[in-house]
Amino acid sequence: MKQHRLAAAVALVGLVLAGCDSPTSEVKLETAAQKASYGIGLNMGRSLAQEGLDDLDSQAVAQGIEDAIGKKEQRLKDEELMEAFAFLQQRSEQRLQSLNEESAKAGKAFLEENGKREGVITTASGLQYEVIKKADGAQPTADDVVTVHYEGKLTDGSVFDSSIERGSPIDLPVGGVIPGWVEGLQLMHVGEKYKLYIPSELAYGEQSPTPAIPANSVLVFDLELIAIKDANAEG
Known part of the structure; x- marks a missing residue:
């Protein structure tokens, strides 16, 4: 196929x-x-x-x-064509596997060094975070819907998504996002700003959701928790 x-x-x-x-x-x-x-x-x-x-x-x-x-x-005969297609497919898979392995090694090395920096906290799951701005607001649970501003980057600094650039925060269910966000959001208080360093296994793993996010990528997010939505509010 x-x-x-x-x-x-x-x-x-x-x-x-x-x-x-x-x-x-x-x-x-x-x-x-x-x-x-x-x-x-x-x-x-x-x-x-x-x-x-x-x-x-x-x-x-x-x-x-x-x-x-x-x-x-x-x-060319059909047999020759099929043989050529099979060769290209095998080579493509080998190249992709090699790139995935290199990305995984680079991500591991990045997190090992990043975790040594002052102010960076590493949780039991491997999630790393920095508190950029402290606040004493409420903390969300996995069942809450929150309003956030964020900017997502790869470890090389390239931006792949940003509500900040769009100028519009978003509402999202805490329990409906990637595991690194689920954990990170529940650590935060309303009004706080964190920088999350999310290992690939807490993000998209070996999958590449878009060309902008290669497989096994460590994701870096600037994240601001603006509000927890009132579940009883109308609309």
């Missing part, structure tokens, strides 16, 4: 490439269809690169599409 998805992905890229007069021709991006076509190619290229297929031969892809559309005799 993975091989079929790979073949489909390659074919879609080929369709985009086949529409160009040459690899260096200037592509017009004026109409909605042209812009959407570019977007499809861009997203597909990013997906293939993420899968470790960033060295595909674009001319060979385009040739395959041209032969198929022109109903020409295919230049």
Whole structure:
């Protein structure tokens, strides 16, 4: 099944490439269809690169599409194609496994060093946090809905999500978020600001929820607990 998805992905890229007069021709991006076509190619290229297929031969892809559309005799036997797809799939999985292992090692090293810093507290689960601003408001439970402001970063400082940038805090159920947040929020008092350092096993683990968050990533959050919602309030 993975091989079929790979073949489909390659074919879609080929369709985009086949529409160009040459690899260096200037592509017009004026109409909605042209812009959407570019977007499809861009997203597909990013997906293939993420899968470790960033060295595909674009001319060979385009040739395959041209032969198929022109109903020409295919230049390789089906067995050869399946063997090639299997090779690419295996290589992609090996690359991904290697990247995941490197990310896990880097995350562990980061947390080990970070935990030595003054003011950083490490809980039994491995969650690390700093109290940036103290307050004496109420503490939420796992059953509460809270209003928070946050900014999420990777350990290299790159931001992947931020209610602060959007200028709008959000309401969320304490028990309905990643484990690192569930624990961290219940440590906080209303009015406080924390910096959370969340191990991958308390975040998304070996999954990559978005391209902006690689698998096994340690997540760093600036988190402000603004309020605990009144469960009895209307609306």
